[in-house]
Amino acid sequence: xxxxxxxxxxxxxxxxxxxxxxxxxxxxxxxxxxxxxxxxxxxxxxxxxxxxxxxxxxxxxxxxxxxxxxxxxxxxxxxxxxxxxxxxxxxxxxxxxxxxxxxxxxxxxxxxxxxxxxxxxxxxxxxxxxxxxxxxxxxxxxxxxxxxxxxxxxxxxxxxxxxxxxxxxxxxxxxxxxxxxxxxxxxxxxxxxxxxxxxxxxxxxxxxxxxxxxxxxxxxxxxxxxxxxxxxxxxxxxxxxxxxxxxxxxxxxxxxxxxxxxxxxxxxxxxxxxxxxxxxxxxxxxxxxxxxxxxxxxxxxxxxxxxxxxxxxxxxxxxxxxxxxxxxxxxxxxx
Amino acid sequence: xxxxxxxxxxxxxxxxxxxxxxxxxxxxxxxxxxxxxxxxxxxxxxxxxxxxxxxxxxxxxxxxxxxxxxxxxxxxxxxxxxxxxxxxxxxxxxxxxxxxxxxxxxxxxxxxxxxxxxxxxxxxxxxxxxxxxxxxxxxxxxxxxxxxxxxxxxxxxxxxxxxxxxxxxxxxxxxxxxxxxxxxxxxxxxxxxxxxxxxxxxxxxxxxxxxxxxxxxxxxxxxxxxxxxxxxxxxxxxxxxxxxxxxxxxxxxxxxxxxxxxxxxxxxxxxxxxxxxxxxxxxxxxxxxxxxxxxxxxxxxxxxxxxxxx
Numbered sequence: 001x002x003x004x005x006x007x008x009x010x011x012x013x014x015x016x017x018x019x020x021x022x023x024x025x026x027x028x029x030x031x032x033x034x035x036x037x038x039x040x041x042x043x044x045x046x047x048x049x050x051x052x053x054x055x056x057x058x059x060x061x062x063x064x065x066x067x068x069x070x071x072x073x074x075x076x077x078x079x080x081x082x083x084x085x086x087x088x089x090x091x092x093x094x095x096x097x098x099x100x101x102x103x104x105x106x107x108x109x110x111x112x113x114x115x116x117x118x119x120x121x122x123x124x125x126x127x128x129x130x131x132x133x134x135x136x137x138x139x140x141x142x143x144x145x146x147x148x149x150x151x152x153x154x155x156x157x158x159x160x161x162x163x164x165x166x167x168x169x170x171x172x173x174x175x176x177x178x179x180x181x182x183x184x185x186x187x188x189x190x191x192x193x194x195x196x197x198x199x200x201x202x203x204x205x206x207x208x209x210x211x212x213x214x215x216x217x218x219x220x221x222x223x224x225x226x227x228x229x230x231x232x233x234x235x236x237x238x239x240x241x242x243x244x245x246x247x248x249x250x251x252x253x254x255x256x257x258x259x260x261x262x263x264x265x266x267x268x269x270x271x272x273x274x275x276x277x278x279x280x281x282x283x284x285x286x287x288x289x290x291x292x293x294x295x296x297x298x299x300x301x302x303x304x305x306x307x308x309x310x311x312x313x314x315x316x317x318x319x320x321x322x323x324x325x326x327x328x329x330x331x332x333x334x335x
Numbered sequence: 336x337x338x339x340x341x342x343x344x345x346x347x348x349x350x351x352x353x354x355x356x357x358x359x360x361x362x363x364x365x366x367x368x369x370x371x372x373x374x375x376x377x378x379x380x381x382x383x384x385x386x387x388x389x390x391x392x393x394x395x396x397x398x399x400x401x402x403x404x405x406x407x408x409x410x411x412x413x414x415x416x417x418x419x420x421x422x423x424x425x426x427x428x429x430x431x432x433x434x435x436x437x438x439x440x441x442x443x444x445x446x447x448x449x450x451x452x453x454x455x456x457x458x459x460x461x462x463x464x465x466x467x468x469x470x471x472x473x474x475x476x477x478x479x480x481x482x483x484x485x486x487x488x489x490x491x492x493x494x495x496x497x498x499x500x501x502x503x504x505x506x507x508x509x510x511x512x513x514x515x516x517x518x519x520x521x522x523x524x525x526x527x528x529x530x531x532x533x534x535x536x537x538x539x540x541x542x543x544x545x546x547x548x549x550x551x552x553x554x555x556x557x558x559x560x561x562x563x564x565x566x567x568x569x570x571x572x573x574x575x576x577x578x579x580x581x582x583x584x585x586x587x588x589x590x591x592x593x594x595x596x597x598x599x600x601x602x603x604x605x606x607x608x609x610x611x612x613x614x615x616x617x618x619x620x621x622x623x624x625x626x627x628x629x630x631x632x633x634x635x636x637x638x639x640x641x642x643x644x645x
Contacts, residue, residue: 039538042546043542043545043546046546047556050550050574051553053553053570053575054570054575057571057572092549092555092556095555095556096556098556098557099541099545099556100541100545103537103541110530111530207355207530208353211355211358212355212358214426214537215355215358215359215362218362218423219362222560223422223423225557226560226561227369227373229557229561230373230377230415230561230562231373231376231377233377233380233384241381241385241403242384244400244403245385245388245400246392246397246400247388251388251391255384255387255388255391258383259380259383259384262380279557
């Protein structure tokens with residue numbers, strides 16, 4: 001038997017794993033993560049059910065109109081049948097993850113850092129035989145694992161509700177798409193977790209860190225997409241400006257060529273936000289955006305690669321920043 | 336100088352020293368200025384599209400419909416302000432309300448205030464007055480920015496009625512922010528944890544802004560942050576009729592959106608708010624309820640207690 005095996009360091013689990021496991025146990029014990037996951041789950045299921053109820057109404061209206069036409073001896077082809085793609089019903093739920101999920105990630109990131117500062121245990125932990133980056137990595141991994149678990153619960157619940165309520169049933173391709181969305185949702189929410197985690201670990205006052213994280217959330221999740229959305233000329237007139245002017249799609253494209261600078265600015269504002277990349281990716285994969293409805297998965301993924309890269313680079317960049325920033329002893333105590 | 340006035344003045348000055356409050360306040364004011372540019376830019380683009388579309392329509396021998404820009408009131412330029420009030424204005428108000436009481440608790444001055452010749456009613460009035468003054472200050476700055484925009488743009492002339500509507504919108508915005516500020520004040524006073532005191536009103540705000548409109552009008556969250564898309568008519572089915580009846584009066588974000596759209600002249604004629612209570616009355620009732628909540632929490636605050644538990 002070699003000496004290396006005999007040393008306690010080789011027998012003991014790594015500090016990263018120990019800290020991560022302890023944080024996960026703490027989070028499960030105080031039920032905070034469970035409560036916020038239930039809140040997100042309620043918001044997402046409400047979005048799914050209201051969408052399903054509205055769709056059912058569209059189908060009933062179509063059936064009634066069809067029956068009327070047939071009774072009059074006319075062809076039912078005169079009215080357009082409502083299209084039904086179950087995954088499109090997830091639109092509202094994805095938007096809830098995009099907005100409320102990001103806010104919850106901030107709270108989990110804040111608590112991951114604030115718990116040690118609040119208990120004044122951070123300085124004590126750093127006296128143990130481990131490197132500061134290992135402490136940060138353990139905490140971050142625990143937080144991201146909790147987010148992954150919470151999102152798996154929410155998306156699992158949505159899948160079950162969708163499968164039971166749609167009346168069509170989900171096929172393996174649908175489940176694969178939902179699994180991909182789960183992976184990207186974890187990366188997206190990890191961005192906000194890390195923002196709050198870094199700010200709370202390094203700012204003088206932890207309550208200020210929470211507010212600063214919410215200011216970042218407001219800017220990236222609500223304001224940047226809102227500005228981009230507002231500048232979309234088709235959103236300025238009820239029903240859409242092109243629809244009101246009865247302009248065909250090819251003519252719309254031709255007209256918009258004259259507004260290339262405006263469109264570039266609008267797109268630039270939207271692209272500055274990781275939220276918009278998440279939205280574009282998930283809407284394409286789930287076929288929520290009509291351009292991608294019914295399209296095979298692989299071509300969609302290829303087309304959406306840039307959005308995926310943006311999300312992954314953001315989370316990796318923030319992760320690297322969290323590990324690289326030195327822990328300041330002046331910031332270790334509760335403030 | 337009365338004790339109430341002293342509490343109000345000292346609290347407002349204390350909060351104004353907070354950098355995060357200043358940051359959120361500054362964000363709100365910058366966004367108010369941006370909203371004017373957004374409105375102008377988007378409207379000018381619609382006009383440009385119309386001019387180009389007429390060429391296509393004439394070439395195809397089709398009738399040219401009227402320019403949608405001509406149907407728009409000049410007040411329509413400020414439509415984005417309603418979104419920024421509902422988002423960052425409300426959040427700033429929550430933070431202001433929370434800090435007004437949280438700073439006293441964290442500084443440990445409650446026992447000191449408790450031994451002064453000052454009733455808890457005076458303390459509560461002072462805090463509510465400080466909140467009112469700070470929110471009025473934010474609203475006045477926003478109103479000045481909006482007024483300056485209308486005066487600077489040469490092609491825009493507002494009638495006397497439209498100026499009155501703009502004033503009305505600023506008052507409604509202040510009321511909406513005050514509702515959330517009072518809830519922030521109340522939760523900051525009664526909660527045992529500083530974080531919970533902040534998170535409770537934020538959770539309420541998230542639910543009111545993004546979940547209730549989905550139940551009352553099948554409105555997706557991103558549609559809720561667009562002033563035009565937010566005014567879609569709910570599906571004409573029993574479920575939404577029931578949810579509008581039951582939840583409509585609590586859906587304050589909906590009431591604010593409809594009140595703003597009416598005052599800023601962009602409410603489509605065929606769309607009505609989900610609640611059976613008119614939007615202005617709904618907001619006033621909510622203000623009264625939030626004031627009562629803040630009063631109860633502040634007058635019930637244990638003056639022997641100092642900092643939060645966690």
